[in-house]
Amino acid sequence: MNMIQALNSALDVKLADDPRTLVFGEDVGYFGGVFRVTEGLQAKHGTKRCFDTPLSEGGIIATAIGMGVYGLRPVAEIQFADYILPAFDQIVSEAARLRYRSGGEFWAPITIRSPYGGGIFGGQTHSQSPEALFAHVVGIKTVIPSTPYDAKGLLIAAIEEDDPVIFFEPKRLYNGPFDGRHDQALRTWAGLPEAEVPEGHYKIPLGKAAVVREGAEATVLAYGTMVHVAKAGIADSGVDAELIDLRSIVPLDIETVTASVQKTGRCVILHEASRFGGYGAELSALVQERCFWMLKSPIERVCGWDTPYPHAFEWDYFPGPARLARALLKVMENS
Known part of the structure; x- marks a missing residue:
């Protein structure tokens, strides 16, 4: 699998084995996501489990927080990491602090997926790497995979985590390090052990290098x-x-x-x-x-x-x- 396929497999596994899991965001349903990570999930699991949202990042994350408090495990996609800033207040002031400020009575088991970094000539509004902003906020876990195998295992672990997780997906790696005009030093995934991704459930513990x-x-x-x-x-x-x-x-x-x-x-x-x-x-x-x-x-x-x-x-x-x-x-x- 390449990273897109591995992430899709992780979402498919969790949608199948946990009815509390929901996948939603801008264009993730019928269209399958701008990078095709959610392709086929709506057709397989239905429009109540994988669905599109309005173009409102703050609304997407606020909805996810409410779902998490209610007992669901939402996986919200922000179409590009650059677009996450309109939801920064919801993430920092609400999701990250919910467990502490409620004395452990409520928490936000939400996963926020987002393509991040450069590599597609997306310019200033489609290429940023804002991981340091979230690393500074107590109460949030921030995950960035480098291989298809890790991407699937880490995403499953993130969805099963009881606290909010920011899951940044390097879009330059979606189809694997490639022998293109610019990445001549990086090989394709083909034939590499790190591209061998099991079909079923497995997870990689968060916080283990x-x-x-x-x-x-x-x-x-x-x-x-x-x-x-x-x-x-x-x-x-x-x-x-x-x-x-x-x-x-x-x-x-x-x-x-x-x-x-x-x-x-x-x-x-x-x-x-x-x-x-x-x-x-x-x-x-x-x-x-x-x-x-x-x-x-x-x-x-x-x-x-x-x-x-x-x-x-x-x-x-x-x-x-x-x-x-x-x-x-x-x-x-x-x-």
């Missing part, structure tokens, strides 16, 4: 699309780097991160979002607090530019394998 590649000289921390960029960059650098796929940024598997950096003594952080105030800053602080005496060189961050998302220069904005390779060589030279 994956060691994608073991190494001894440096640690690379990444998630989503950047995991595949990291693979290519490590290969180009010649550095024996350990690659950690965080999978979820909240909860963060800090134990796996710490163990790796303590072993290698060097750390490079890779993400697509802008550098200033990005999630990499939090990672850097956490690593420094726990591994300061083991570090052999300063922590490096490889990120997007601190500019509005540049439509015409999208593939220059992306951190690529070459930039990661340079950062790895820098931490080796600075030791």
Whole structure:
């Protein structure tokens, strides 16, 4: 399966095995979603289980919260992560705080899916990476898969979670890392073990990172699309780097991160979002607090530019394998 098919399979499994699960959002029903993730679900499960909504992100999330309080497990789609901001108040002020402010009497078991990041020449309003905004909010879990296998297992876990989960889907990976004009360093899914996705139910615990590649000289921390960029960059650098796929940024598997950096003594952080105030800053602080005496060189961050998302220069904005390779060589030279 590619990631689209894996996500569709996860939704199909939960619609079939749990009558409390509902899927809704803009164009997710009859049309099957702008990226076809929900294709066929309405025809199979009916218009009461998979349905379209008005163009109102605040209304979509407010409805999901009400459903969750009532005992349902809604999966709401925001068509692009850029569109999530009109619902920010509902997510932050209502969903995230509901369990605490009600003393545990009510909670919001809702999953908010959204395609995020660049890769389709969508410009400033279809390409943003706002994960750091949600990582800052107590009460929300934020998940970003990098493979079809992880996407299905993590989405099922998110739907079964009793607290709100933001589930960002890297649209650049929907059909797999491809050998196209720009992603020449990234291979297709075909023949890769990570594309083998079981048909039935399985889940991956939220907050458990994956060691994608073991190494001894440096640690690379990444998630989503950047995991595949990291693979290519490590290969180009010649550095024996350990690659950690965080999978979820909240909860963060800090134990796996710490163990790796303590072993290698060097750390490079890779993400697509802008550098200033990005999630990499939090990672850097956490690593420094726990591994300061083991570090052999300063922590490096490889990120997007601190500019509005540049439509015409999208593939220059992306951190690529070459930039990661340079950062790895820098931490080796600075030791």
